[in-house]
Amino acid sequence: xxxxxxxxxxxxxxxxxxxxxxxxxxxxxxxxxxxxxxxxxxxxxxxxxxxxxxxxxxxxxxxxxxxxxxxxxxxxxxxxxxxxxxxxxxxxxxxxxxxxxxxxxxxxxxxxxxxxxxxxxxxxxxxxxxxxxxxxxxxxxxxxxxxxxxxxxxxxxxxxxxxxxxxxxxxxxxxxxxxxxxxxxxxxxxxxxxxxxxxxxxxxxxxxxxxxxxxxxxxxxxxxxxxxxxxxxxxxxxxxxxxxxxxxxxxxxxxxxxxxxxxxxxxxxxxxxxxxxxxxxxxxxxxxxxxxxxxxxxxxx
Amino acid sequence: xxxxxxxxxxxxxxxxxxxxxxxxxxxxxxxxxxxxxxxxxxxxxxxxxxxxxxxxxxxxxxxxxxxxxxxxxxxxxxxxxxxxxxxxxxxxxxxxxxxxxxxxxxxxxxxxxxxxxxxxxxxxxxxxxxxxxxxxxxxxxxxxxxxxxxxxxxxxxxxxxxxxxxxxxxxxxxxxxxxxxxxxxxxxxxxxxxxxxxxxxxxxxxxxxxxxxxxxxxxxxxxxxxxxxxxxxxxxxxxxxxxxxxxxxxxxxxxxxxxxxxxxxxxxxxxxxxxxxxxxxxxxxxxxxxxxxxxxxxxxx
Numbered sequence: 001x002x003x004x005x006x007x008x009x010x011x012x013x014x015x016x017x018x019x020x021x022x023x024x025x026x027x028x029x030x031x032x033x034x035x036x037x038x039x040x041x042x043x044x045x046x047x048x049x050x051x052x053x054x055x056x057x058x059x060x061x062x063x064x065x066x067x068x069x070x071x072x073x074x075x076x077x078x079x080x081x082x083x084x085x086x087x088x089x090x091x092x093x094x095x096x097x098x099x100x101x102x103x104x105x106x107x108x109x110x111x112x113x114x115x116x117x118x119x120x121x122x123x124x125x126x127x128x129x130x131x132x133x134x135x136x137x138x139x140x141x142x143x144x145x146x147x148x149x150x151x152x153x154x155x156x157x158x159x160x161x162x163x164x165x166x167x168x169x170x171x172x173x174x175x176x177x178x179x180x181x182x183x184x185x186x187x188x189x190x191x192x193x194x195x196x197x198x199x200x201x202x203x204x205x206x207x208x209x210x211x212x213x214x215x216x217x218x219x220x221x222x223x224x225x226x227x228x229x230x231x232x233x234x235x236x237x238x239x240x241x242x243x244x245x246x247x248x249x250x251x252x253x254x255x256x257x258x259x260x261x262x263x264x265x266x267x268x269x270x271x272x273x274x275x276x277x278x279x280x281x282x283x284x285x286x287x288x289x290x291x292x293x294x295x296x297x298x299x300x301x
Numbered sequence: 302x303x304x305x306x307x308x309x310x311x312x313x314x315x316x317x318x319x320x321x322x323x324x325x326x327x328x329x330x331x332x333x334x335x336x337x338x339x340x341x342x343x344x345x346x347x348x349x350x351x352x353x354x355x356x357x358x359x360x361x362x363x364x365x366x367x368x369x370x371x372x373x374x375x376x377x378x379x380x381x382x383x384x385x386x387x388x389x390x391x392x393x394x395x396x397x398x399x400x401x402x403x404x405x406x407x408x409x410x411x412x413x414x415x416x417x418x419x420x421x422x423x424x425x426x427x428x429x430x431x432x433x434x435x436x437x438x439x440x441x442x443x444x445x446x447x448x449x450x451x452x453x454x455x456x457x458x459x460x461x462x463x464x465x466x467x468x469x470x471x472x473x474x475x476x477x478x479x480x481x482x483x484x485x486x487x488x489x490x491x492x493x494x495x496x497x498x499x500x501x502x503x504x505x506x507x508x509x510x511x512x513x514x515x516x517x518x519x520x521x522x523x524x525x526x527x528x529x530x531x532x533x534x535x536x537x538x539x540x541x542x543x544x545x546x547x548x549x550x551x552x553x554x555x556x557x558x559x560x561x562x563x564x565x566x567x568x569x570x571x572x573x574x575x576x577x578x579x580x581x582x583x584x585x586x587x588x589x590x591x592x593x594x595x596x597x598x599x600x601x602x
């Protein structure tokens with residue numbers, strides 16, 4: 001075990017044990033260090049490294065966890081196919097600025113006889129939760145465990161998994177966890193495709209076609225900016241765009257209130273455009289936020 | 302707000318806000334202080350004060366929370382009838398050694414839109430959980446919230462609520478909470494009746510009759526000590542004793558393995574004798590532990 005610090009790190013400290021990580025970070029906090037934490041399932045890409053870079057800029061220590069959480073996969077096939085390359089991930093996390101890398105085993109995170117679960121009703125059963133039963137229960141449980149192990153910190157999440165971000169915010173507030181959630185913008189390819197570990201599994205044709213997701217979201221945003229306020233009209237437009245791409249099988253294209261996921265008929269305030277579609281057997285999701293301008297008062301035009 | 306410390310406390314610090322308590326205790330830990338925590342629903346009696354006294358002896362700061370948690374009552378009637386006397390409780394906690402007393406509102410612990418729950422399957426649905434649906438979900442959720450607010454500490458629980466104690470141990474291990482659980486012996490009246498806030502609600506006749514619970518448990522223990530190893534025989538003995546007390550309506554009288562609540566037919570290792578009965582509309586529970594001696598090997602007699 002090498003001793004590391006913010007300055008002059010020559011190698012990251014790889015930690016497999018929850019208790020060890022916990023006590024290392026507790027000791028660091030006692031010395032006055034702040035902690036930035038980026039939970040990942042590995043398969044790191046620039047979306048992750050942008051989170052790590054931001055934590056590096058804002059915190060004394062940067063902890064990256066790499067753990068492919070079995071309980072959040074709703075199909076064994078999806079779990080088995082999830083890309084894994086631990087050496088690449090460790091190097092990538094280190095180069096991006098991590099000084100502690102937590103790589104627990106499944107046994108470490110889910111010991112024999114472990115049973116407790118964290119559930120966040122409502123938000124867990126709509127959109128991604130409806131399409132992936134049990135997914136968000138797995139997410140809420142593993143995130144709570146990781147937060148408990150890491151302790152007081154800033155935790156960085158990408159906006160790309162917007163529903164996950166809101167779920168994590170909800171559980172941190174509800175359970176009074178000493179965690180500050182930092183939401184970071186989605187990192188995109190040149191054609192707008194949101195970076196995702198799943199993109200690796202697209203065929204070349206599917207990869208080209210997948211740009212349609214960002215295109216549809218952008219067209220929805222433009223309609224709102226042009227004055228359209230009907231949720232149904234925006235959703236129909238996004239659905240129409242997706243229906244013209246034969247490689248895409250749409251799951252949902254919806255507009256919600258960003259803070260509570262309500263689907264109001266007349267858009268107002270901060271809204272989020274959500275989209276999910278399959279390309280072959282690869283499920284992709286994306287979203288963008290739009291602030292709906294206040295309407296002019298009648299007669300002030 | 303007065304500043305307190307272990308030595309020379311002249312009044313406890315009463316704190317209503319979760320964030321305030323959290324930051325006060327975090328600052329104390331940064332100064333090297335250890336924290337002892339006793340979560341209560343008020344109606345403090347010597348069972349509680351024995352926990353507070355033990356924490357006082359072992360920790361620098363002692364935090365007592367007083368919060369009648371609505372989500373763990375499975376009947377509104379039981380919640381409404383729960384005894385409440387906050388001034389008495391604060392004074393009692395202080396005299397017993399508390400220096401911080403946390404008295405949050407329901408709104409503080411369950412803010413608008415709060416939804417997250419902690420569930421501990423299996424142990425939550427047997428014995429007390431079977432008789433009180435939803436009870437242990439409420440317990441697990443509030444305990445997790447309180448542990449998050451208080452942070453790293455020793456937390457003191459009475460053995461009287463044995464199933465609750467085991468549930469809390471389970472969730473602390475499962476969620477990797479930085480909490481050390483300290484189990485403390487049940488405090489009893491002269492006739493053996495376990496102290497409980499509910500005892501206040503017994504009529505004088507019921508109060509006399511309630512001594513039968515400890516009598517039955519003790520007879521069960523004696524049978525084991527005399528060599529009986531059949532679970533059914535022990536349970537039948539306890540049930541028979543209860544059936545001879547007309548004021549008691551038995552719910553269960555059972556013997557379980559202490560660590561996993563399994564009901565083995567042949568007793569071995571650490572077992573727990575559990576009993577629950579109603580006296581009028583007051584439900585009482587109690588338990589005692591017995592270490593079953595190793596049997597002699599055949600032929601070694």
